[in-house]
Amino acid sequence: MIRGGVLVVLLGLLSVPLTLGWILQLLLGKASAVIYPLEAPWALILEHGTLVTATTAVALLLGTAGAVWAYAKPGTNTRKMLSTTGALLQTVPPVAFLALAVPILGFGSVPVFWALVAFAVLPIFHGTLAALDSLPPGIQNVAVGLGFSRWQRLIQIELPLAVPGIKAGLGTSVMINIGTATIGATMGAGGLGRPIIAGISEFQFSYLLQGALTAGVLALFADWALSFGFSFRKRHGRYRV
Amino acid sequence: MSILEFVNVDYSYGSVPAVQNLSFMLAEGEVSVLVGPSGCGKSTTLRLVNRLLEPTSGTVYYQGQPLRDFEPEALRRSMGYSIQGVGxxxxxxxxxxxxxVPRLLGWSPKRCSDRTKELLEVVGLDPVSFCSKFPAELSGGEAQRVGIARALAADPPLLLMDEPFGAVDVLQRHKLQQVLLSIQKKVKKTILLITHDLDEAILLADRLLVLRQGRIAQEGPPAELLRSPASDFVREFFGLDRAFKRLIRFHASDFVEPLDEESRLTFDEGASLSSETNLRDALSLMLAQGKETLLVKEGSRILGLIRKSSLEALAAEEPRR
Known part of the structure; x- marks a missing residue:
């Protein structure tokens, strides 16, 4: 709880120009501390947060659906193919991925959106599939023997038991996403990437620090929020494994 | 019409036959126990009943209809299922x-919770304290009892049990066996049970089916198989202590003889046992104390005496043909 409170306060301080200025001055000295002028700090955070949330939500849907489908397919070949393709895609550097997406989808928020989704899907897909694969087979046999249909078994037994794995995949995905989203600025998207890119091209270290520092705090905050959210569910007895 | 009937059923795992030309019938309201050495096809047979496996040839009839006429999920919901390690x-x-299972069948929440409480009491668990516990909080014996309750929940006509007491210690096993016997006394379910524990099989079975390499070597009431084994295989399967095994199902109260006043006075208190003692333990006591007779008591009341000669007669085997 304390950790969460501290992070929220920190984010707050980074979003208001006055306090952001103080932090930058603290780190860089009065002379070099310049705030990125083209957009208000809180607007940048909001944009970034919205982008990450939206893309993660879509990735969660696609990732879990894909994992469930791969899991239900008896053929291990399909699963191996999906796994390998996914792993391969994850090795492609984000910039390259985006650069390839631009000729197809154009410049701006849309290609960045789908590129981010594509990146975010992979850890979720892997996490969910691994969790489903590691379910004790005894439990599934019992479910079949008692008379659960395939669908009922999935919804009532297998997915609830796989939630810890899904949560792990989700956490990884969000972390990666926050970082990758900053690169979106190179392709015309908004968010905390803008001051970072501007800082690089205009030799303004202060802009860079503003963007990077805020993105870092945002990532820590997201991590805390996720574990808090899940432990809340657990404590209120929805399930216990 | 029998509730379950196998007619010339074959099943092979690939090219390895597990069940060969298996034919038998279950009698309603009876406990039928499948026993046999490892790999004899016991588990396979059970899985053929609820269509976890499909026969390579032959037919299984359930309530007079071929199994394949039933929809698998509906079939399984109408059969109680309890497996080793509980699950x-x-x-x-x-x-x-x-x-x-009741929830799968669409019972109302009230009916489900009433039934749950009833069953927990039947298996000897206090509903109030156990209803909201999670499996991780239960001991092995408690978990196994919940497993039995779960199998009974929808009041199925047929119960399938695969080593239901396998995962607990000996003391718990005895308790659970008694739980099952007392449930059977009240409810008279048709049960098909697998166990590798021969003593358990003899104790629980109304009918014993001894399997060997996927075929039935002999079937019938345990006493009959123990008294006249049909083959050397069956004879040896029961082991060298089969004479003692014959005594398991009986209690001292089954063989008590009345005592006349004179004999009563000559007995010392130490040479007595309770009327519930099973006869194998009774024989053990007689051998330990070197006595030919023992006093049978119920609490502090003397019921009579029991003679070693009665036990010997019961344990005797028919001579080999």
Whole structure:
């Protein structure tokens, strides 16, 4: 709880120009501390947060659906193919991925959106599939023997038991996403990437620090929020494994 | 019309035959126990009943109809199922586990919870304290009892049990066996049970089916198989201590003889046992104390005496043909 409170306060301080200025001055000295002028700090955070949330939500849907489908397919070949393709895609550097997406989808928020989704899907897909694969087979046999249909078994037994794995995949995905989203600025998207890119091209270290520092705090905050959210569910007895 | 009948059923795992030309019939309201050496096809047979496996040839009839006429899920919901190691769903409470099949069948929440409480009491668990516990909080014996309750929940006509007491220690096993016997006394379910524990099989079975390499070597009431084994295989299967095994199902109260006043006075208190003692233990006591007779008591009341000669007669085997 304390950790969460501290992070929220920190984010707050980074979003208001006055306090952001103080932090930058603290780190860089009065002379070099310049705030990125083209957009208000809180607007940048909001944009970034919205982008990450939206893309993660879509990735969660696609990732879990894909994992469930791969899991239900008896053929291990399909699963191996999906796994390998996914792993391969994850090795492609984000910039390259985006650069390839631009000729197809154009410049701006849309290609960045789908590129981010594509990146975010992979850890979720892997996490969910691994969790489903590691379910004790005894439990599934019992479910079949008692008379659960395939669908009922999935919804009532297998997915609830796989939630810890899904949560792990989700956490990884969000972390990666926050970082990758900053690169979106190179392709015309908004968010905390803008001051970072501007800082690089205009030799303004202060802009860079503003963007990077805020993105870092945002990532820590997201991590805390996720574990808090899940432990809340657990404590209120929805399930216990 | 028997509730379950196998007619010339074959099953092979690939090219390895597990069950060959198996034919038998279950009598309603009886406990039928499948026994046999490892790999004889016991588990396979059970899985053929609820269509976890399909016969390579032959037909299984359930309530007079061929199994393949039934929809698999509906079939399984109409059969109780309890397996070794219990398999309780870890993310559900005891109450949710027990009510698993009733919920699938669409029972109202009230009916489910009434039935759950009833069953927990039947298996000897206090509903109030156990309903909201999770499987991780239960001991092995408690978990196994919940497993039995779960199998009974939808009041199925047929119960399938695969080593239901396998995962607990000996003391718990005895208790659970008694639980099952007392349930049977009240409810008279048709049960098909697999166990590798011969003593358990002899104790629980109304009918014993000895399997060997996928075929029935002999079937019938345990006493009959023990008294006249049909083959050397069956004879040796029961082991060298089969004479003692014959005594398991009986209690001292079954063979008590009345005592006349004179004899009563000559007995010392130490040479007595309770009327519930099973006869194998009774024989053991007689051998330990070097006595030919023992006093049978119920609490502090003397019922009579029991003679070693009665036990010897019971344990005797028919001579080999």
């Amino acid at each position: 309780l769903f870890p993310h559900w409470t005891v109450a949710q586990n027990v009510a698993a």
